[in-house]
Amino acid sequence: MHYTNLKPFPKDFLWGASTSAYQVEGAWDEDGKGKSVIDMMEHPEGTAGFTVASDHYHHYKEDIKLFHELGLKAYRFSIAWTRILPEGTGTVNEKGLAHYERVIDELLRYGIEPIVTLYHFDLPYALEEKGGWNNRETIDAFVNYARILFEHFGGKVTHWLTINEQNTLILHPGAVGIPKGGSLPSKKELYQQNHHMLVAQGKAMSLCHELCPQAKIGPALNMTSMYQATSKPEDAIAAHNWEVLRGWSFLDLAVHGRYNRLLWSYLEERGWIPAIKEGDLLAIQQGQPDFIAINYYSTATIAESTGDASDVSPRAGDQQIMLGEPGVYRPEENPYVDKTKYGWVIDSVGLRLTLRKVYERYQLPIIITENGIGAPDELTEDGAVHDDYRIDFIQAHLEQIQWALSDGVEVFGYCPWAAMDVVSTHQGYAKRYGFIYVNRGEFDLKDMSRIKKDSFYWYQRVIASNGNEGLSQRT
Ligand code: BG6
Numbered sequence: 001m002h003y004t005n006l007k008p009f010p011k012d013f014l015w016g017a018s019t020s021a022y023q024v025e026g027a028w029d030e031d032g033k034g035k036s037v038i039d040m041m042e043h044p045e046g047t048a049g050f051t052v053a054s055d056h057y058h059h060y061k062e063d064i065k066l067f068h069e070l071g072l073k074a075y076r077f078s079i080a081w082t083r084i085l086p087e088g089t090g091t092v093n094e095k096g097l098a099h100y101e102r103v104i105d106e107l108l109r110y111g112i113e114p115i116v117t118l119y120h121f122d123l124p125y126a127l128e129e130k131g132g133w134n135n136r137e138t139i140d141a142f143v144n145y146a147r148i149l150f151e152h153f154g155g156k157v158t159h160w161l162t163i164n165e166q167n168t169l170i171l172h173p174g175a176v177g178i179p180k181g182g183s184l185p186s187k188k189e190l191y192q193q194n195h196h197m198l199v200a201q202g203k204a205m206s207l208c209h210e211l212c213p214q215a216k217i218g219p220a221l222n223m224t225s226m227y228q229a230t231s232k233p234e235d236a237i238a239a240h241n242w243e244v245l246r247g248w249s250f251l252d253l254a255v256h257g258r259y260n261r262l263l264w265s266y267l268e269e270r271g272w273i274p275a276i277k278e279g280d281l282l283a284i285q286q287g288q289p290d291f292i293a294i295n296y297y298s299t300a301t302i303a304e305s306t307g308d309a310s311d312v313s314p315r316a317g318d319q320q321i322m323l324g325e326p327g328v329y330r331p332e333e334n335p336y337v338d339k340t341k342y343g344w345v346i347d348s349v350g351l352r353l354t355l356r357k358v359y360e361r362y363q364l365p366i367i368i369t370e371n372g373i374g375a376p377d378e379l380t381e382d383g384a385v386h387d388d389y390r391i392d393f394i395q396a397h398l399e400q401i402q403w404a405l406s407d408g409v410e411v412f413g414y415c416p417w418a419a420m421d422v423v424s425t426h427q428g429y430a431k432r433y434g435f436i437y438v439n440r441g442e443f444d445l446k447d448m449s450r451i452k453k454d455s456f457y458w459y460q461r462v463i464a465s466n467g468n469e470g471l472s473q474r475t
Contacts, residue, residue, distance in 0.1 A: 007406045009467035014113065014413030016074030017067070017435060018370055020120035020164065022050050023422035025080065027057035031095040034086025036122035037132070041177030047428030047442060054422055054438045055448055060103050062450065066436055067419060068110040070456055071463035075112050076369050076415040077103075078120035078164065081145055088124030089141045097152055104156050115369070115415065116157050117220060118146055118204065120164035121176045121425075133169075133193035134185070136277075142200040147207055154212035161220040161293050161369065162201045167250045168222050168319045170194045175318050175425055188272045195274035198253050202287030209288075216290035219254040220369050222319055223247050223294040225353045229303035229332040239302040241266075242322070242329040248361070251292065255362045257285030266328070291412070292362060295370030296397075299350035301334040318426070320344040340373055342431060348396035355404040355411060365410040371397055372417035374424060374431035377453065385437045385453035394455065398462065399471050420450065435459055 022028075022038045028051040029035070038050055056063055067075055081088065083096030107114045119142070127138050150160075168175055170193065173184050185193065201219060208217040224247065228239040241262070249263035258281070267273045300322045305311045311324040313331055321343055322331035338346045351371070358366055373393040377385050394416055401411055420436035423429065428442050437451040462470035 001407060003403075003406050005406075006402050009402065009405065010412065011466065012412075013466065014074040014115075014367065014415070015463040015466075016072055016076055016113075016115065016413055016415035017070070017419035018076040018415040018417050019056070019419050019422050020078045020117065020122075021080035021083075022053070022120070022122045023425075024054045024056040024077070024418075024420065026050075026052040026055040028052075030057065031083070031099065032086055032093040033080065033096065034082035034088070034093075035125040036080065036082045037125055037128050037179075038122045038177060040125045040128070040180065042180055042182070043177055044426055044428075047426065047430070048423050048440075050423055052440075052445060054420060054440075056420070057099070059448070059450070061106060063420060063436070064103070064106045064110060064112070066450060066452070067107075067112060069460070070419075070435060071460050072112050072419070073463070074115050074159075074413060074415060075107055075419060076115035076117065076161070078117035078122075079149060080122055081119060082122065082124045084148060085124065085141075085145055086126075088127035088138075089144060092148060097148075100153070104153060108156060113159065114157050115159040115161065115367075115413075116149070116153070117161040117164050117369075118142075118149065119162070121169065133196050134189055136196060139196050139200040139203070143203045143207060146204040147211070150208055150211040150215075154215060157212075158215050159291075159367075160208055160215060160217040162204055162217065163197055164220050165222045165295060165319070166194065166197050166201075166219070167246060169197070170250075171246060172319055172323075174316070187270070191267055191272045192274040194250075195276060195280070199280045199283050201254065202257070202284040205287030205289060206283070218289040218291040218293050218364075218367075219251070220293035220295060221247065221250050221254075222370075223251075223296055223354050223358060224320075225299050225350050225357060227299060227301045227334060229301050232304065234304035235302065238304045238329040242300070242302050245328070251358070251362065253284060254287075255289060255292070255364065257281065257287075289364060291365040291367060292358060293367050293369040294354065294358060295417070296351050296354055296368060297371065298345035299334070299337070299347045299354075300345065301332045303330045303332045305330050315343070340375070342374055342427065344374070346373070346393065348393075348400045351397050352400040352404045352407070355401070355409045356407055359409040365412050367413040367415065368401070368411065369415045370417040371414070372433045374427070374433050376430050377421075377432045377437060379437060379439065379451065383451065385451060387453045387455045390453070390455040391458045394459065395471055398467065402467065402471070
């Protein structure tokens, strides 16, 4: 659909940026913090670990000042569960609460709205040792943890996110790290974990509405659209299979509180139906999201499964590299799009399509809580970082958001990944995303100084003009 005039960004649009606790904070064992699964898992050799990260824990004041200079209206970050409850349950660590209180107050002082993710991949290791999300007790642990945050910060935080990318945790558990010893949970276990997370999420959303009536809460999923490789009808079925299993099945539960029928048939056929206790579905149904948060990086192209092992990509999948599954779908190349150095498809138009589909299906306001391009940014001799590829990437995606707004989609914010350089989930500091460069190498911590990249100045101009400058106004 073409328009003569594109709709402007809403005047209260939340121009933001994102990080997550374990990828940015460092201070992994300070001030009473307990160990999380991230601290205990095996990570690729030769890449930076998460112990120091970008040392945001100690530099948060300087960083927030820079976010203010950037013009951010919102900062999306996660709270480390293990700073609040080092063992996942039990005694509250007051120093952890005090830290986030300072961070939130500092943001509010600058007029930056905190958007808080309750849980971004870093489950307390003490809970993992008791079975993690396989264990139903983790549901109560999560709800108890959420209650502490709602009671403590409910008057200051108006946007909460429940679980970051539950679909990544279930479909690509290795993306978060490999448990020591090397084995990942079975698919049956993963779908049981999924069910427990959904119950926990439903209860947390209900609790948020009860304790913080002025606040809004929603799930944050990694969403994408699937293209069928050809006009062959079987390719269309395969693309639909994977679009449902990877995205809709998670959101259907979070929003409508019911298992998607196709997911159910898939689970039934394989003997993976989770154990569901009385009251679970009601808890999922009662927890109603106020909005949907999506993390969007790329699209995928899908063909009919050949039914044998050749469907599975020889290169291990990750959040954005589709693995393939015999009898379900097979990933294909898309000749119409580029890829990042790490093989992630670059497809800004796919964002417009994804926004349209999510909105059409759920009719809830949408915020984009991640979107960005990972690259081995270089600090050049002139003391700058010339990341024009990041400007191109974000510009193209913002333009497509404007098209989606013009299509009638309610998008109320954009928080690209990342506010500043953070440790990538598997590629350390070789793969950077931020508007602010952190001067450290994989292992050489250098001076950790913060350097504004070219994209910083560009995004600053976009925000200051509410999207009127820095984008090409194509119609
Ligand atoms: C998202 C995660 O899936 O992708 C982030 O929520 C992650 O935690 C981001 O960092 C980018 O992925 P990566 O693997 O390039 O760090």
